[in-house]
Amino acid sequence: MAKIEIYSTTVCPYCNSAKKLLAKKGMQYAEIMVDQNPDEFATMLQRSNGRRTVPQIFINDTHIGGFDDISALDAAGELDPILGI
Numbered sequence: 001m002a003k004i005e006i007y008s009t010t011v012c013p014y015c016n017s018a019k020k021l022l023a024k025k026g027m028q029y030a031e032i033m034v035d036q037n038p039d040e041f042a043t044m045l046q047r048s049n050g051r052r053t054v055p056q057i058f059i060n061d062t063h064i065g066g067f068d069d070i071s072a073l074d075a076a077g078e079l080d081p082i083l084g085i
Contacts, residue, residue: 001027001084002027002060002083002084003026003030003058003059003060004027004028004030004056004059004083005029005030005031005057005058006018006019006022006029006031006032006055006056006057007030007031007032007034007040007041007048007056007057008031008032008033008034008054008055009033009034009054010033010035010036012054012055012068014053014054014055014066014068015054015055015067016085017067017071018057018066018067018070018071019031021067021070021071021074024085025080025083025085027083027085032044033064034054035050042083044056047063048063048084049063051065051066052065054067055067056070057070059082059083060078060082062082064082
């Protein structure tokens with residue numbers, strides 16, 4: 001199973017949409033709440049090459065991007081192979 005990490009905040013509709021997409025595919029993920037831990041926000045910035053918006057999604061330590069990015073991968077049929085399903 002793919003290792004999925006989602007940097008998120010408490011009130012983020014795009015984060016919720018990304019989590020719903022992954023749940024629909026039966027995938028589990030680790031959610032990292034950057035609004036509750038400033039150190040995690042700094043880590044997100046470093047890992048995502050300075051992207052400040054949430055969600056920031058990583059699959060198997062590869063930066064996928066935000067909800068628009070993961071949604072586009074899904075629409076193009078490219079997400080399932082990345083997830084290993």
